[in-house]
Amino acid sequence: MKSIAALCLLAGLAAYIESACIHKNYGRGSTVCVCNQTQCDMLGKIRKQDVGIAASYESSKDGSRFLSTTHEFISQQINLTDAKRTDNIIVIDRQRAYQGIIGFGGAFTDATGINILSLEEPLRTQLLETYFSSHGADYNMGRVPIASCDFSTHEYSYDDEANDFELSHFSLTSEDTMYKIPFIHQAQKLRATEKLLLIASPWSAPAWMKTNSRMSGRGSLKGSPNSTYYKTWANYFVKFLDAYDKQNVSFWGITVQNEPSSGYLPMYPFQCMAMSP
Incomplete structure (x- = not known):
């Protein structure tokens, strides 16, 4: 028994x-x-x-x-x-560990910054405290789009100069300096005892790097691995990380593509790029 x-x-x-x-x-x-x-x-x-x-x-x-x-x-x-079938029996084995939870957070998008800027102080600070302070939701993570995303007012990349394989025209935009970086800094200050872990993700490569010559709709990166386009795209990531580092923002992690299957869908309405495993 x-x-x-x-x-x-x-x-x-x-x-x-x-x-x-x-x-x-x-x-x-x-x-x-x-x-x-x-x-x-x-x-x-x-x-x-x-x-x-x-x-x-x-x-x-x-x-x-x-x-x-x-x-x-x-x-x-x-x-x-x-025991009845309706009984709830929970067995906890402290010796068996599964995937750990690193934390919880939200995204620093253009829309986030635009809406925060629509508020007056001290409401802006109070709003951020509800998310990132120890007496609020205590978020310890944040996601940052690399250039524009579906929460932007328009499509843009960090280098819209066609065939600029050296990325000599690469630069952050006003959206970064107005809507993202200032509020990342504020969130970092609110994390008094624990570092804010940031993850960066692109929604699309610049249009000239893609097979459909658009940031939205069905399309993928031109070329193949180890080709000029792939190397340029990799360098694009490096330049992004360096540019944010100069603004005292460092990243804990990075993903190669947001929702990579969306770029296979015809007439997809906003920034995307197909990427297979």
Whole structure:
């Protein structure tokens, strides 16, 4: 007869919200928390619980936002042969490890910067604090598009000069200096105890490097591996990393292509580039 020592979760002992949400309903169940110059709702610092206590954090369609409830575990012996199908039995083997979670974050796109700039201080800072500070969502990662993406107002690359294989015309754009880099710097400062890990991704190579001569629509990089176009594209990455490094922004990781299958779709509406495994 098999049995297992299970931990049963009791009903919530206490519930609290770090800072209250000022609700605004946009209809169809879309409730948001209003962030204004006097208050932004914050998750609050995740507290380490005592042994036998667990905390849950809930956001719901009914309007709960970051509602924290604490629960108490009790030890109970369960006979597996008598267990009902409706019983939930969780077995935790601390010796078996799977893929680790490095962190969570968001993207520093042109649209992000444009919307943040539409706010006045101190609301801009408060908004960033809700994402990157230890009393906010505590994001520790950020994704940065290499040139334009679907959250840009228009298509652009860092070198639109056709056949510039030396990339002598490569340069960052006003979108980088206005909408991305300043807010990356602010987010970095808000990460008081842990470095902000940044990942860079391109949506498309410059149009002149692609088979369809466009940044959107079905198309891939011209040539083949080790060809002039591939080498130029690789150098494009290096120049991007160097340019951002001069702005005191370094990257933890880089991906070779955003959504590589999108570039196989005819008439794809925004920046993309096909890339197979």
